[in-house]
Amino acid sequence: MSLFSPTRYVASVDRIDLEELFARGKRAILLDRDNTLVPRDRAAAPDEVAAWLDRAKALGFRLCMVSNNWHRDQVMRSAGELGLEAISHAMKPAPFALNAGLKRTGVSKDEAVMVGDQLYTDVWAGNLAGIDTILVKPQATADLWYTQIFRIFERRALRNLTCEE
Ligand SMILES: [Mg+2]
Incomplete structure (x- = not known):
């Protein structure tokens, strides 16, 4: 499998089937912040995302936000609001x-x-860390300028990958 292939591709984080993940032996979910949990053009996560996180906690999942965002206060505030552990300045794709x-x-x-x-x-x-991945579609079209450049290559790479709605 290529380093750029996700294990799964799902329309949005709240569409991920938590019971199925748990049945497959998953016990922790590491979560990106921007455009995965919190839209780039908003300050807080949508209600359906917060509800999904609550269901995950109720099932017994351990949750940790792992964000590249340089504004540590922003990351910690969202993590606090959502009741998540958090790691900022993650420097992904470094593992x-x-x-x-x-x-x-x-x-x-x-x-x-x-x-x-x-x-x-x-x-x-x-993939570098040897952890299964679930790619989701970005919540908002707003992105940092360098992310927009990566999106061009990303669209090309994802052409043949079917997204689970
Ligand atoms: Mg993101």
Whole structure:
């Protein structure tokens, strides 16, 4: 499998079937922040995302936000609002922050899954760390300028991949 192939491709984070993940032995979910949980053009996560996170906690999942966002206060505020552990300045696609996320949640690689909206940060980092990945569609079209450049390559790479709605 290529370093740029997600294990799954799902329309949005709240469409991810938590019961199925749990049945497959997953116990921790590492979560990207921007455009995965919190739209780039908004300050807070939508209600359906917060509700999905609550269901995950109720099922017994350990959750940790792993964000490349340089504004640590923004990351910590969202994590606090959503009741998540958090690691900021993650520098994905480097795998170190994901390994720190495993340590923080106390699970093995096999028991974790990384969820994010970018192939060249979230999915690449997950594959480098040896963790299953779920790519989701970005919540908003607003992106940082360099992310917009990566999106061009990303669209090309995802052409043949079917998204589970
Ligand atoms: Mg993102």
